[in-house]
Amino acid sequence: MIRTENLTKVYNGKAAVDGLDLEVGEGDIFGFLGPNGAGKSTTILMLTGMIEPTGGRCLVDGIEVAKDPLKVKEIIGYLPEDVGFYGNMTGEENLDYFARFYGMDARKRKERIAELLELVHLDGVAQKAGEYSRGMKQRLGLAQALINDPKVLFLDEPTANLDPEGVREYRELVLALAGEGKTVFVSSHILSEVRAVCRTVGLLAKGKLVAQGTLDEVARTLAPSDGDAVRIVVETREHLPALEDPEIVAVERNGNRAVFLAKTDIRDRLAASLFSQGVHVREMRIEEPDIEDVFMAIYRR
Amino acid sequence: MAFDRLLNVARKEFSDHITSRRFIIILALLLVISTISIYEGIGQYNDSLESYTEQLQQMQEIEDPYSSWMPQKPSIMYVFISMMSYMTMLGGILAIAIGFDLVSKEKETRSLKSLLSHPVYRDEIINGKALGGVAALGFAMALALAIAIAMLLVFSVVPTVDEFAAILIFGAVSLGFLLAYFAVALTMSTVAKESGNALIYTLVIFFAVSSLLPMFGMMAASAFAGDPPEPPEMGPMPKEIVRTASSGGYYTTSVSQDVVYGGTEDPAWRAYEEEMKTYVEKRRFISDVSNLLSPQMNYFTVAMAVTNPQIMAMVYSPYDTAPEETPGLAGALGRVWMNIAALIVFPSVFFAATYVKFMRMDIR
Numbered sequence: 001m002i003r004t005e006n007l008t009k010v011y012n013g014k015a016a017v018d019g020l021d022l023e024v025g026e027g028d029i030f031g032f033l034g035p036n037g038a039g040k041s042t043t044i045l046m047l048t049g050m051i052e053p054t055g056g057r058c059l060v061d062g063i064e065v066a067k068d069p070l071k072v073k074e075i076i077g078y079l080p081e082d083v084g085f086y087g088n089m090t091g092e093e094n095l096d097y098f099a100r101f102y103g104m105d106a107r108k109r110k111e112r113i114a115e116l117l118e119l120v121h122l123d124g125v126a127q128k129a130g131e132y133s134r135g136m137k138q139r140l141g142l143a144q145a146l147i148n149d150p151k152v153l154f155l156d157e158p159t160a161n162l163d164p165e166g167v168r169e170y171r172e173l174v175l176a177l178a179g180e181g182k183t184v185f186v187s188s189h190i191l192s193e194v195r196a197v198c199r200t201v202g203l204l205a206k207g208k209l210v211a212q213g214t215l216d217e218v219a220r221t222l223a224p225s226d227g228d229a230v231r232i233v234v235e236t237r238e239h240l241p242a243l244e245d246p247e248i249v250a251v252e253r254n255g256n257r258a259v260f261l262a263k264t265d266i267r268d269r270l271a272a273s274l275f276s277q278g279v280h281v282r283e284m285r286i287e288e289p290d291i292e293d294v295f296m297a298i299y300r301r
Numbered sequence: 302m303a304f305d306r307l308l309n310v311a312r313k314e315f316s317d318h319i320t321s322r323r324f325i326i327i328l329a330l331l332l333v334i335s336t337i338s339i340y341e342g343i344g345q346y347n348d349s350l351e352s353y354t355e356q357l358q359q360m361q362e363i364e365d366p367y368s369s370w371m372p373q374k375p376s377i378m379y380v381f382i383s384m385m386s387y388m389t390m391l392g393g394i395l396a397i398a399i400g401f402d403l404v405s406k407e408k409e410t411r412s413l414k415s416l417l418s419h420p421v422y423r424d425e426i427i428n429g430k431a432l433g434g435v436a437a438l439g440f441a442m443a444l445a446l447a448i449a450i451a452m453l454l455v456f457s458v459v460p461t462v463d464e465f466a467a468i469l470i471f472g473a474v475s476l477g478f479l480l481a482y483f484a485v486a487l488t489m490s491t492v493a494k495e496s497g498n499a500l501i502y503t504l505v506i507f508f509a510v511s512s513l514l515p516m517f518g519m520m521a522a523s524a525f526a527g528d529p530p531e532p533p534e535m536g537p538m539p540k541e542i543v544r545t546a547s548s549g550g551y552y553t554t555s556v557s558q559d560v561v562y563g564g565t566e567d568p569a570w571r572a573y574e575e576e577m578k579t580y581v582e583k584r585r586f587i588s589d590v591s592n593l594l595s596p597q598m599n600y601f602t603v604a605m606a607v608t609n610p611q612i613m614a615m616v617y618s619p620y621d622t623a624p625e626e627t628p629g630l631a632g633a634l635g636r637v638w639m640n641i642a643a644l645i646v647f648p649s650v651f652f653a654a655t656y657v658k659f660m661r662m663d664i665r
Contacts, residue, residue, distance in 0.1 A: 041665070
């Protein structure tokens, strides 16, 4: 549904986005992760047809964005980071103004706006958008992004201004939209947020895509390399005896606890050996790389 | 569809303007002052009409077949002369007020990004904004003229078809003047990052072209035209003819020299007169070229041609003692075609600059 090919954007001689190759499937909830200034928003601006790439191209639903930005805008919705509205108009009037660009007739506009305002809990709010709180603006932003019932939804830092209840509702909404077959592209620097809703992620750093896949795949790809070794954590009730196995590469011991670095998964053999020595096993598991640590390492680069 | 999108933007902008407190306050002030000055203008017109009628009666009583002098019938366009002065000030402020934050405010509130995420081209947005502003200024001008015409009718002053046409042309010229400053404000709004800066830049241009430029024009005229020719040592004394046309706070003074001949024509004096004529025309040409860059000066010149063609004819023919016939509106406008063109070119240049800047604007 979304594809970029060597997508590049250069500002003042510096590449904000550098040769980005990305693919997001239909109906996916894709998390676009990266630290501030990584090039996430610039990528979204190119994908939504608001700025032209310096090099490469991007396609949404098979349409090349730079060649036909209007056609793309008709099938996408976009919630910008720190979304803004016309302060002298109510939420309903703001939505009506935007809805007119889609050629919707008055009745259809009225129905759609009422439906969306109810969805984001802004129905019955008579005050002007200039008097809205940041959370209210964010919810109105979500409504304006959905005004045309888009196939693809781009959300840039969508939970930045929401309270916990708003965040919960937003997550439910995103999952419901994906359930309807819409593709959701969520840009965020908050891992927990992406983790909560996204099925696949792409990690961007300094304008380049560092990894793409499910969160576990990305974490594994980016974890400090032990070659093909497996880290097995073992904790026993009694003193942990010395264990011999040709597959064991190294052992880090700490009282009743140890981390075995082995060439393959030898948990069965370790369990049998401990059982035969009458040692009770409290815990035995393969240690996955800590996703937070992996991402923080990338963020700090 | 493309036009629908442009109209959607223009409709919203027009609605924003005419409902904004800023626009309503300045427009109300403009209309109140307009009404008062029109009222006074009608009083003066009635006095002139009365005096004209008396003069006609006196001439009929004298029945002098050799007299070629005829009193001139006052035109109701005199009523509109006073409109020019406050139009250049309050009208200019109104035009600046609606234009200086048209784009910068959208950048500040980030609504531009939201707008651009919907299916609308940038050129449709900027053209729609310009159209909405023009419509709002047109609305203000139409309202001012409608009140003026209504007042004329209330006081039983009925314009002829020609006068009505002149009133409409005056309105169009005034609108052209307002557009000049609206275009400047819109450009500054697009160039500046903040509305405050946009307003400052616009006011700087406003005062530069309205006050500094005419001054520079005069200085340039003195510098390039050099010293005036010296009169011959002997012969008849030159007589200075000073004509002053005043209107609504503006004064145009043309100074020329005529020669009183003692019955015979002196070739030296004739040569001097020709040199003086060339000198004055050269000065005026330099000054006029410089003034073409000033919307105020162009507006003043064109509006004077519409409201008082005879004074314009005197200004443009300083060596004729007086035009024999009152020039028509078309003739008066023909004399000031360069100022009319300048009134069109000035906003066009700024609109073009706005367009180019807006199309290339970084919206991150």
